[in-house]
Amino acid sequence: MASSAPKNVANPSLYAKAKAKAKSKFDVYPSAYANAYMVKQYKKMGGKYKGATGGEVTLDEKKSDLNKDGKLSRYERKRGQAIAKNMNVGGAVMVQGRGCGAIMPSKQKKTRVPRG
Secondary structure, eight states: OOOOOOBBBHHHHHHHHHHHHHHHOOOSSSSSSHHHHHHHHHHTTTTOOSTTTTTOOOOOOOHHHHHSSSSOOHHHHHHHHHHHHHHHHOOOOEEOOOSOOOOOOGGOOOEEEEEO
């Protein structure tokens, strides 16, 4: 049985090394602990994942330029990246109450809900 790396793995050979390391360390390989160890070792070796979670954040320089001088300051760049990151993740904010009954607004907990 030949096992291949998932499609979102950027470096399959490094992934195979991490998988072999996890198989040698744990008696039961397909387990939560073994998989967590494998991912940790893969990332420690310099492996990366590609796709929605590890993708590049593209920022709109026109919208990020607050003072309209044509150059982005460090603050404007960080702000633009944060906005672009939140736009990719989605997430309307929903207010979810803790406990039962009526809750004061100051005691309500806000949680992110992903889109669609």
